[in-house]
Amino acid sequence: MPNIKSQKKRVITNQKANDINVAKRTRVRNSVKKYTAAIEAKDVALAETLLKETVSLINRAKSDGIYKDNTASRKISRLSKQLDNLKKEA
Numbered sequence: 125m126p127n128i129k130s131q132k133k134r135v136i137t138n139q140k141a142n143d144i145n146v147a148k149r150t151r152v153r154n155s156v157k158k159y160t161a162a163i164e165a166k167d168v169a170l171a172e173t174l175l176k177e178t179v180s181l182i183n184r185a186k187s188d189g190i191y192k193d194n195t196a197s198r199k200i201s202r203l204s205k206q207l208d209n210l211k212k213e214a
Contacts (some may be wrong), residue, residue, distance in 0.1 A: 145190050152181045152191075156203070163206050168214060171207050178203060 126132050155178040162171040179200050186196035 130207050145188075148181075148188065148190055152178070152185050155181050156199075156211060159203060160206075163210055166210060166214070168207075171210065175203055175207055 127179040155174070159171060159178050162174050182191065182196050182199055185191050186193060190200070192195060
């Protein structure tokens with residue numbers, strides 16, 4: 125534990141920021157899980173709406189600095205590819 129007053133404040137601030145970032149990352153993961161479940165259930169309409177929401181969450185997380193640009197792009201690309209493959213099967 126730091127002895128300097130400003131560093132004590134900094135520890136608290138960092139912890140709050142970390143909690144917020146973990147919550148945002150969890151929100152993205154949960155959204156991806158719902159989307160994947162819709163893909164496995166072969167529900168195209170639901171998957172399309174969930175894709176929109178998931179991409180929005182990923183882009184927001186990217187702009188907040190939680191995900192790097194390439195990571196966000198890779199995630200979005202993989203999700204889109206799953207939907208495309210599902211549409212080709214149907």
